Amino acid sequence: MSALKIKKGSSSHSAYDLRDPNVQTVERHTLAVIVANEAGVLARVIGLFSGRGYNIESLTVAEVDHEGHRSRITVVTTGTPSVIEQIKAQLGRIVPVHEVHDLTTEGPAVERELALFKVSGKGERRVEALRLADIFRANVVDSTLESFVFEVTGTSEKIDAFADLMRPLGLDEMARTGIAALSRGKSGL
Amino acid sequence: MSKKQMTGARMVVEALKDQGVEVVFGYPGGAVLPIYDEIFQQNRIRHVLVRHEQGAVHAAEGYARSTGKPGVVLVTSGPGATNAVTGLTDALLDSIPIVVLTGQVPTFMIGTDGFQEADTVGITRPCTKHNWLVKETDRLAPVLHEAFHVAVSGRPGPVLVDIPKDVQFATGTYVSPKDTKTSHYAPRTKGDADMVRALVEAIEGAKRPVFYTGGGVINSGPKASRLLRELVDTTGFPITSTLMGLGAYPASGKGWLGMLGMHGLYEANLAMHDCDLMINVGARFDDRITGRIQDFSPNSVKAHIDIDPSSINKVIHVEMPIIGDVASVLEDVLAVWKERGSRVNGKALKDWWKQIAEWKAIDCLKFRQEGKTIKPQHAVQRLEALTKDHPDRYICTEVGQHQMWAAQYMDFDEPNRWMTSGGLGTMGYGFPASIGVQMAHPDALVINVAGEASWLMNMQEMGTAIQYRLPVKQFILNNERLGMVRQWQELLHGERYSHSWSEALPDFVKLAEAFGAKGIRIDDPADLDEGIREMLAYDGPVIVDCLVEKHENCFPMIPSGKPHNEMILGENADTRNAIKEGGAVLV
Ligand SMILES: Cc1cc2nc3c(=O)[nH]c(=O)nc-3n(C[C@H](O)[C@H](O)[C@H](O)COP(=O)(O)OP(=O)(O)OC[C@H]3O[C@@H](n4cnc5c(N)ncnc54)[C@H](O)[C@@H]3O)c2cc1C
Ligand SMILES: Cc1ncc(C[n+]2csc(CCOP(=O)(O)OP(=O)(O)O)c2C)c(N)n1
Numbered sequence: 001m002s003a004l005k006i007k008k009g010s011s012s013h014s015a016y017d018l019r020d021p022n023v024q025t026v027e028r029h030t031l032a033v034i035v036a037n038e039a040g041v042l043a044r045v046i047g048l049f050s051g052r053g054y055n056i057e058s059l060t061v062a063e064v065d066h067e068g069h070r071s072r073i074t075v076v077t078t079g080t081p082s083v084i085e086q087i088k089a090q091l092g093r094i095v096p097v098h099e100v101h102d103l104t105t106e107g108p109a110v111e112r113e114l115a116l117f118k119v120s121g122k123g124e125r126r127v128e129a130l131r132l133a134d135i136f137r138a139n140v141v142d143s144t145l146e147s148f149v150f151e152v153t154g155t156s157e158k159i160d161a162f163a164d165l166m167r168p169l170g171l172d173e174m175a176r177t178g179i180a181a182l183s184r185g186k187s188g189l
Numbered sequence: 190m191s192k193k194q195m196t197g198a199r200m201v202v203e204a205l206k207d208q209g210v211e212v213v214f215g216y217p218g219g220a221v222l223p224i225y226d227e228i229f230q231q232n233r234i235r236h237v238l239v240r241h242e243q244g245a246v247h248a249a250e251g252y253a254r255s256t257g258k259p260g261v262v263l264v265t266s267g268p269g270a271t272n273a274v275t276g277l278t279d280a281l282l283d284s285i286p287i288v289v290l291t292g293q294v295p296t297f298m299i300g301t302d303g304f305q306e307a308d309t310v311g312i313t314r315p316c317t318k319h320n321w322l323v324k325e326t327d328r329l330a331p332v333l334h335e336a337f338h339v340a341v342s343g344r345p346g347p348v349l350v351d352i353p354k355d356v357q358f359a360t361g362t363y364v365s366p367k368d369t370k371t372s373h374y375a376p377r378t379k380g381d382a383d384m385v386r387a388l389v390e391a392i393e394g395a396k397r398p399v400f401y402t403g404g405g406v407i408n409s410g411p412k413a414s415r416l417l418r419e420l421v422d423t424t425g426f427p428i429t430s431t432l433m434g435l436g437a438y439p440a441s442g443k444g445w446l447g448m449l450g451m452h453g454l455y456e457a458n459l460a461m462h463d464c465d466l467m468i469n470v471g472a473r474f475d476d477r478i479t480g481r482i483q484d485f486s487p488n489s490v491k492a493h494i495d496i497d498p499s500s501i502n503k504v505i506h507v508e509m510p511i512i513g514d515v516a517s518v519l520e521d522v523l524a525v526w527k528e529r530g531s532r533v534n535g536k537a538l539k540d541w542w543k544q545i546a547e548w549k550a551i552d553c554l555k556f557r558q559e560g561k562t563i564k565p566q567h568a569v570q571r572l573e574a575l576t577k578d579h580p581d582r583y584i585c586t587e588v589g590q591h592q593m594w595a596a597q598y599m600d601f602d603e604p605n606r607w608m609t610s611g612g613l614g615t616m617g618y619g620f621p622a623s624i625g626v627q628m629a630h631p632d633a634l635v636i637n638v639a640g641e642a643s644w645l646m647n648m649q650e651m652g653t654a655i656q657y658r659l660p661v662k663q664f665i666l667n668n669e670r671l672g673m674v675r676q677w678q679e680l681l682h683g684e685r686y687s688h689s690w691s692e693a694l695p696d697f698v699k700l701a702e703a704f705g706a707k708g709i710r711i712d713d714p715a716d717l718d719e720g721i722r723e724m725l726a727y728d729g730p731v732i733v734d735c736l737v738e739k740h741e742n743c744f745p746m747i748p749s750g751k752p753h754n755e756m757i758l759g760e761n762a763d764t765r766n767a768i769k770e771g772g773a774v775l776v
């Protein structure tokens with residue numbers, strides 16, 4: 001198609017943005033941000049989100065390449081397609097940011113979260129908690145006669161579901177790591 | 190390999206020399222004394238002692254904008270650093286490359302609320318392009334070189350390096366720029382070939398095209414201006430520019446429509462509104478330009494050339510985004526366009542220019558100078574008339590109505606000759622900026638067109654001008670009002686002039702004299718030319734106190750949130766025939 005026939009408002013010819021900018025629906029995207037592991041880099045990323053009014057649903061960070069001093073920040077954010085594009089562009093211009101990948105659009109990805117649950121109770125409630133934990137393939141990582149600490153790994157929905165089940169059974173405390181995500185398949189970032 | 194052992198303080202001076210720095214604007218204090226000691230012991234780098242750290246940063250901005258080279262600032266920890274924050278933010282919003290060096294308490298005291306300790310990198314993180322706290326002397330030289338690289342590469346901006354005092358005292362290894370590991374920071378400069386071709390095709394067929402150019406052309410350098418001129422003149426397309434881009438295309442050029450935007454020219458704004466092809470070259474669709482987003486140029490296909498991917502589709506969605514450096518992209522566009530036969534739609538262009546001529550005929554900048562009171566527009570017009578032929582003229586401004594009048598009534602034929610605070614709109618910018626410009630161009634004519642309120646915000650820099658014999662001309666349009674604020678109160682707040690005038694202004698002539706400069710008061714239109722000539726003739730800093738009409742409004746104006754075709758014109762604009770259907774709402 002000749003470039004001149006680009007329809008007004010259409011972005012079908014754009015090399016950089018392939019979705020309709022007028023769509024106002026809010027999407028949830030998981031971004032993998034590879035950064036130089038230097039002082040303040042996390043503050044820069046978080047400051048960008050708070051300073052420009054973007055949402056953070058989940059954020060995890062750890063060094064993944066000790067020799068190259070690279071950290072991987074996985075951030076789950078929500079916004080309209082144009083806001084998501086802005087977020088990626090803004091992340092990309094932070095000087096110590098090396099790469100920004102949108103795992104939601106770059107093909108299928110797996111997302112996992114780890115959570116620890118402290119559940120206390122006696123008698124039937126305790127047995128029920130253990131039985132449910134088994135169904136969820138949770139590990140018992142600590143126990144006393146009146147409590148368990150369960151470790152659950154899975155999607156955020158699975159962890160939410162487990163928490164809902166544990167609440168009436170004596171859920172005392174919970175800690176979640178936030179989402180870690182990788183693209184599926186052979187090739188890496 | 191040049192690897193030498195030296196103290197951190199010496200490294201700072203060494204790195205500045207290796208980066209080709211000639212001037213540093215600064216103010217000493219405890220946490221930078223070792224660096225000042227090194228400055229004392231050398232002659233290559235000149236240090237300009239400002240009177241307030243904000244002044245240092247604006248001076249560095251003026252230096253940078255007028256030379257294309259990064260401006261350098263050196264200040265102490267704590268209050269020195271916090272005083273630099275406004276200037277850093279100003280430079281960030283206007284994409285001005287500056288390198289600010291701050292002293293810091295010794296590393297072992299960081300976090301203890303030590304004397305004059307501030308979390309400088311924390312405070313300045315959102316107002317710099319990047320910043321560093323250097324905790325080891327061996328890291329100092331690479332970080333300093335990287336700082337210069339980041340400041341000038343891609344979209345330019347301010348950077349800051351925070352240097353604890355023990356790092357300045359300790360000895361380490363200095364590496365020169367060429368021995369420093371290359372940075373991973375390398376923004377893309379070459380535009381996408383398919384998009385360039387798409388733009389060329391659009392140029393060939395456009396019926397009502399307009400170039401909308403901005404500060405990015407100036408940032409890109411003289412070559413970008415040259416290529417822009419060639420493209421505009423060979424296509425015969427009209428061109429308008431933002432406040433930040435004035436001079437990239439000459440005001441005397443045949444395609445020139447004048448500035449666009451809130452206080453831009455009627456013809457420029459209507460051309461933007463009615464065009465079918467908008468070619469944005471290094472501008473960022475600022476809200477002073479777009480007005481109401483939904484009504485912004487509703488019938489055009491838009492191209493946007495910008496080096497910063499985050500500028501693309503940030504505010505206005507464009508069909509042809511081209512990420513790259515202006516000079517590089519324009520070179521490609523010209524090459525492809527010529528190769529395909531340099532075609533344009535000549536007949537349609539003729540009609541387009543006819544339409545533009547009708548808009549021009551409104552003469553939206555018309556005003557009447559009558560009676561004994563000087564109209565500010567008249568003062569600026571006379572200043573322009575009496576200085577435009579000066580071979581080496583630089584104009585700075587403060588912020589307010591006078592800034593807009595300067596933009597409207599003064600013409601710029603070259604880039605880098607217009608220094609103004611656009612994005613942040615920092616009152617107090619212009620005077621120190623003029624000092625920076627004059628430092629870079631000692632023999633040039635440097636004028637700061639000022640409002641009295643803005644000027645007072647950094648008036649302490651008179652001391653600097655005197656000390657360094659900088660013959661900067663401060664041309665104050667004195668309306669005894671915070672004029673721009675007063676105008677908004679008149680138009681939008683029922684003429685309730687809440688705190689928009691100063692009741693205790695100084696006698697500017699005496700003020701000049703108190704500093705050892707020359708003061709001139711002009712209060713009669715008949716004396717205007719003579720007063721300006723006297724200012725120009727004096728070899729030294731001058732303050733002109735030009736008393737002007739107190740309640741003059743700056744027109745034309747697009748009230749914020751309105752579309753381009755709802756411009757308010759001044760009462761004197763010649764609107765007899767020109768306004769058509771869908772035209773302007775007139776006052
Ligand atoms: C009181 C007041 C009134 C104002 N009224 C107006 C008005 O009427 N009209 C007006 O125009 N402005 C006005 N302004 C200024 C306005 O606020 C903005 O500062 C200005 O419009 C922005 O100019 P710009 O779009 O050229 O962007 P700049 O801030 O100059 O940004 C430059 C753009 O170019 C890009 N860029 C940088 N380097 C390169 C490169 N090498 N290659 C490619 N791209 C590059 C950047 O990424 C950026 O997107 C006013 C300001 C004040 C204080
Ligand atoms: C530091 C700062 N404070 C406040 C403002 C808001 N402001 C914008 S223009 C203006 C009035 C400027 O008055 P003056 O310098 O006399 O210029 P005039 O508009 O009268 O020409 C004010 C207060 C600003 N831009 N900067």
